[in-house]
Amino acid sequence: MTSARDKFEQEFEAFLGEEESRLAVLYRKLPRPEPDARLDAAVHSMAHRALNPQLVATPRSEAHRRRARWLPAFGAAAGLVLAAGIAWRVETARRSESDQLMAPSKDVISVRQLDAPPPPPAEAPLSPAPPPPEAAVTLQAARARGKAENAAAPVLAESAKPAAAPVDEKIAAKVAEQEDDRSTASAAGSLSKTQPAARAAPPPQPFPAQAQKRASELDAVERKQIMAAGAWQNLHDRDTGESAKTAGHKAKALDDKSPTAAPASASASVAGSAPPAPAMAQPSTSREAPVPTSSAQSGQAASRADVGNETARRESAPSANAMGGKAADAPARSTDPNAGLYPEHWLANIRTMLKEDHHDEAVRSLAEFRKMYPAYHLPDDLRDLK
Amino acid sequence: MGVEKTDEELMLAYAQGDVRAFDALYGRQRGMLYRFILRSVPDRASADELYQETWSRLIASRTRYRVEAKFSTWLLQIAHNLIVDSFRRARPQAGSEETETVMRELDAPESDRPEQVLSEFEQRRRLQVALEGLPSEQREAFVLRVESGLGLEEIAAVTGAGHETVKSRLRYAFAKIREKFAE
Numbered sequence: 001m002t003s004a005r006d007k008f009e010q011e012f013e014a015f016l017g018e019e020e021s022r023l024a025v026l027y028r029k030l031p032r033p034e035p036d037a038r039l040d041a042a043v044h045s046m047a048h049r050a051l052n053p054q055l056v057a058t059p060r061s062e063a064h065r066r067r068a069r070w071l072p073a074f075g076a077a078a079g080l081v082l083a084a085g086i087a088w089r090v091e092t093a094r095r096s097e098s099d100q101l102m103a104p105s106k107d108v109i110s111v112r113q114l115d116a117p118p119p120p121p122a123e124a125p126l127s128p129a130p131p132p133p134e135a136a137v138t139l140q141a142a143r144a145r146g147k148a149e150n151a152a153a154p155v156l157a158e159s160a161k162p163a164a165a166p167v168d169e170k171i172a173a174k175v176a177e178q179e180d181d182r183s184t185a186s187a188a189g190s191l192s193k194t195q196p197a198a199r200a201a202p203p204p205q206p207f208p209a210q211a212q213k214r215a216s217e218l219d220a221v222e223r224k225q226i227m228a229a230g231a232w233q234n235l236h237d238r239d240t241g242e243s244a245k246t247a248g249h250k251a252k253a254l255d256d257k258s259p260t261a262a263p264a265s266a267s268a269s270v271a272g273s274a275p276p277a278p279a280m281a282q283p284s285t286s287r288e289a290p291v292p293t294s295s296a297q298s299g300q301a302a303s304r305a306d307v308g309n310e311t312a313r314r315e316s317a318p319s320a321n322a323m324g325g326k327a328a329d330a331p332a333r334s335t336d337p338n339a340g341l342y343p344e345h346w347l348a349n350i351r352t353m354l355k356e357d358h359h360d361e362a363v364r365s366l367a368e369f370r371k372m373y374p375a376y377h378l379p380d381d382l383r384d385l386k
Numbered sequence: 387m388g389v390e391k392t393d394e395e396l397m398l399a400y401a402q403g404d405v406r407a408f409d410a411l412y413g414r415q416r417g418m419l420y421r422f423i424l425r426s427v428p429d430r431a432s433a434d435e436l437y438q439e440t441w442s443r444l445i446a447s448r449t450r451y452r453v454e455a456k457f458s459t460w461l462l463q464i465a466h467n468l469i470v471d472s473f474r475r476a477r478p479q480a481g482s483e484e485t486e487t488v489m490r491e492l493d494a495p496e497s498d499r500p501e502q503v504l505s506e507f508e509q510r511r512r513l514q515v516a517l518e519g520l521p522s523e524q525r526e527a528f529v530l531r532v533e534s535g536l537g538l539e540e541i542a543a544v545t546g547a548g549h550e551t552v553k554s555r556l557r558y559a560f561a562k563i564r565e566k567f568a569e
Binding site: 008011012015016021023024026027028029030032033034035036039040042043044046047048050051 | 400403405408409412416417420421424430434437438441442445446448509510513514531532533537538553556557560561563564
C-alpha cells in the first residue's frame, strides 16, 4: 500500500516537474482542435478596428457607414429636384396666368368688332348640325367637372392677385361665385336644354356643303373641338351682348392702362357677366372660336345654356394641345368662319373657294389667314393670290 | 536573420499600433488558448464565444498591458476569468467529495491497473473521458499544466488560487486520470 502511494507520488512529481511526462505525451496525442476561420477573422477584425476604426470595420458597419455617407448627398439631390420641380410649376403657373391675363383683352377687342356692321347674310341656309352623341356625353362630363373647377377657382383667383388690381380681385371673386351658382344650376339642368342650345346657334358656315364634307373628314376630336368652340363663342356673344356698352367703354379706358393690369381688368369686366373664374384654357379657346358677326346671333346666344361655355373650355384646351399649339398660337381673332380650323384646312377651303369661283371670298379669307398667321409659309399657289 | 520577438514584445508593439505584431502573436497563441477553453467548457459554442471574448478583452486592455508576467499567463488569466464567470452563470461548481473518493481508491493493488496493456487509441479515449469527468478547477489546472506547460506558480497566477491549492487540484486530477486508466 505504501509502495503504491510512493509510486503515485513519484509519478506526480514527475508530472509536475517534467515537460514530457507520460500523461503530457498522451495528452498531446489527443485531437488538437483550433478556432475556425470565422473566429480568426472576427478576432483579426476586432484587433484591426481597435487600432483604426475609420479604415477597418466589419462588413455590416462598413455598409452602414457607406449608407450614412450617401444619405446627405441623396437628400441634397432630392431637395434640388424638389426645388426645380416647384420652380417649374410656379413658372408654368405664372405663364398660364399671363396668358390668361392677355386673352380677355382680345375678347374686348372682339366685343368692339361685334359692334361693327353686321356681315353679309350667309350664302347658304344655316344647317345647324346636331351635336354628336359623344359631344353630349362630354357636356355631361363637363358639367360634373364644373364643381371641381369651382373649387379650384378661388385658388386661381388668388394666384392672379399679384398681376391684377384689387378691384379686379373683387370682380374675380364675384365671377367665381357666379360660376359656382351657374354650374350648380347647369348641373341640375337636363341635357335636352343643352342640345337645342347647341343646335339653335351653330357658327355661321358660308360653305355648308364643304364644311360638312370637311367635318366628315376630320376626326372626332376635331369635330368636338369645333362644336365646343362654337358653343363657347355663342355664349360669349350672349354675354357681350348684355354688357357690350360697358365692355366698350372699359376697353377704351383700358387701352391707356398698363399692359399687365389692363388685360386682367378687361378680363374681369367681360367675365363679370358670364365667363367663369379665370381658367387657363380660356385664352386658347377664345382664339379658336369663330366669332359670330351678327348682333342678332348674339342675342340668340344669350338664351343658351352656360354649359356650352364650360364644355368649350374643357374640350378645346386639350384639343389645342393636341394640335401642337398651332391654333393656340394664332395671334389675333378673325371673323372668318375658317378661323377655327387648322391652317392647312383653312387653306384647303380657300382653294375650294377658288375652284368654285368664289374669288373674292377666297381673297378675303386668305387676308384673314395672313392676319392670324403672319409667320405662316403660304404655299406657292396661294402666296400670290390677290 | 533577426531575432524572433517574444510574445511580450509583440504585445507591446501591438499596443503601440502595430497590427502585424498582433497577427503574429495571435498565430502563436490561438491553438493553445482555444484548446484550453474548449477543455474547460462543455460545448464548442461556448468555447467559441469565450475565445472571442478573451481576445476582445485583451484588445480592449492593450494599452494597460505591462510586462509583469508571461504573456500566455495574462492571456490565460483573462480566459480563466471568463470561464469562471460562465460557470457561475451556468451551474454551481462541482464539489470535492468525488475527488476524495478517487484519492481513497489510489491504494488499490498495482496488479489491478493493467494500463500498460491498453492500446494507444484506448488510452487517448480514456484520457478524454477522464478529462471530461474532472471537476472544472482540477481540469483547468491539469490542462494548464499539460496544454500550456505552466508551472505551479503560473497556474496559481492564472487561476488566482494559492500554490498549494493548485498542487492539490493537480494531484486530484492526476489521481483520477490515473484511475481511469486502471479501469
